[in-house]
Amino acid sequence: MIRSLWLAGAALVAFFAMTPAPAAAHDVGATLIVVSPAAGATVRLDVQIPLTSIDFAYDTALNDAPASSIAARDAWLRATLAAGAALTDPGGASWTVTVDSLAADQVQGLNTVHAQLTASPPAGAQPALLQFGWGTVTDIDYSHKVYVSEEAGGTTTLAGILTHYQPALTVQLHTPPAEPVSFATMLTTGFQHFREGTDHQLFLCLVALGAARRRQPRMTTLRRLGLLTLGFTIGHSISLALAMLGWVTLPSRWVETAIAATIAISAVHAARPTLPARAELAVTACFGLVHGFGFAGTLEGLALHGTTLIIPLIGFNLGLEMAQLAALALVAVPLWLIARSTAATVGLTTAVGAIAGSWILQRAFDTGNPVDRFVSSAVGTPERLALVLLAAGLLVHVRRRGSESPQVTPTAS
Structure with a gap:
């Protein structure tokens, strides 16, 4: 079973790696x-x-x-x-x-x-x-x-x-x-925007890791992850629409700093998920609202309004969801294996929390960020992130198999 899961994960990584993409972290500004x-x-x-x-x-x-x-x-x-x-x-x-x-x-x-x-x-x-x-x-x-x-x-x-x-x-x-803006163009733009948003991808990984850490039956875990992903989707869809309609306008610095803060908070929660199910779903949906305002920055400057906004908004949202589901398919198996080890989980959440902390400082106070280039080159695309998690998950699996192997004691002659 484990071997089949690994083969499926490796095939997904190879498939998506065939489409080259820039190693890019989500920009504070473009x-x-x-x-x-x-x-x-x-x-x-x-x-x-x-x-x-x-x-x-x-x-x-x-x-x-x-x-x-x-x-x-x-x-x-x-x-x-x-x-x-x-x-x-x-x-x-x-x-x-x-x-x-x-x-x-x-x-x-x-x-x-x-x-x-x-x-x-x-x-x-x-x-x-x-x-x-x-x-x-x-x-x-x-x-x-x-x-x-x-x-x-x-x-x-x-x-x-x-x-x-x-x-x-x-x-x-x-x-x-x-045509003002084609549906296909915005579909591609939404898909590519999520692919290039390392912060959005790390947040999604933490949501999946937190669901896996609860050590529930697999189908229960999948249902829980589905609900959390749906809550995140509803949240960012609402805020994206509000921002594009001009009903809510927030400074980019606040939005990008808040996105980094959601990642830091999620890292703490993923290490030890203790929130009740309904509270976790509500928090995830609220965090989706924050990320939606970040997504809205991509569509600014297009002078979209009225009925011209509907088709681009639907296309962009669908592109985001396609990329989100593809990213989940890439990281689900590695994260499930990492979640079985407390040490590996703490190590991963600590690393992601440190990255989020550096983003908070950079975005809130305009400081330099020496780790940006390393993050961009190491996990700047879903494929690279999946490969890093795959290596970590494989290491956890090998170590667990080694520790569970029966010890052979020599018999007296």
Whole structure:
């Protein structure tokens, strides 16, 4: 039975590992870029980059005094932004990029540098398509994400997400898209967002570990995990809808810090689950509300409202749930084995709690986080996280089998 479970888990890991993904922890803030047509054949780029991300990538201290620091580093920032924007037409000819303005700004409570750039095609060219590449911050911080939106005819749509591992995409120029936002695009965006959110994945692992730690029959454990997952889903679906409808607006710093706090609290609970079943379900649903406000940050900047919000919201939510179920399938067997060992459980929850603590400090007080790169490289994707848990679960299983083996005592001759 155990061998069959291991083979099934290994097959799932191999299957999902066939689809490469960036090793990324959930960002405190991402770069936001809006691409829109300007005079003639030129293109305007409206760019917002969190100062904490620039400080982390380039070892600066812009966030300490945004306005004066940006003014003091004006030349360096202009050169960095111009070098980071790599625009070419379909034939490979490079566009000329100039930085028109720089200013200190805020997005969701985070200090940002707000830049206006103009990109001009080669002389005489008027391409309908643009190959858009971006390397500022992502050239150093592999976990950073860049959300690129297109603005045309008063409609803003998400063109795609850039990372270090996917540094370019194709943007259509000067013609409004046929559809505001497609269901398939938002389904993919939701799926990828959960895959790249290491904090969301760790929280889900702690929920599953806590359910397994109660040492109940397997079917009872599965039912309990199903209810907890459903409660989390309902919670984040409600808050995601509230945020996208504009009924509740919270600063990104508060939301991201609260998400890290839910992980720290869940780590303590998973080590020794003592809450009654109904209380645990209610707490998990409340934690889902917190994570939902974090999910909502992905859809900001799309100018969605009214009926145009319904289809993208459903698609994004379904994408999240598909990724959540896939992640559970990857980690369920390893976590069940780890839960059988108190020492392994304490070790895992302590490590996750320490990571959550570092995120709380980083997100609440804009401090550096030396463990981010290690976390991103070690458990930055569901596949890597599953492999780490698989190794830990296998070690627990081997040690338990060794301790349960009958001792052979020599007989007197």
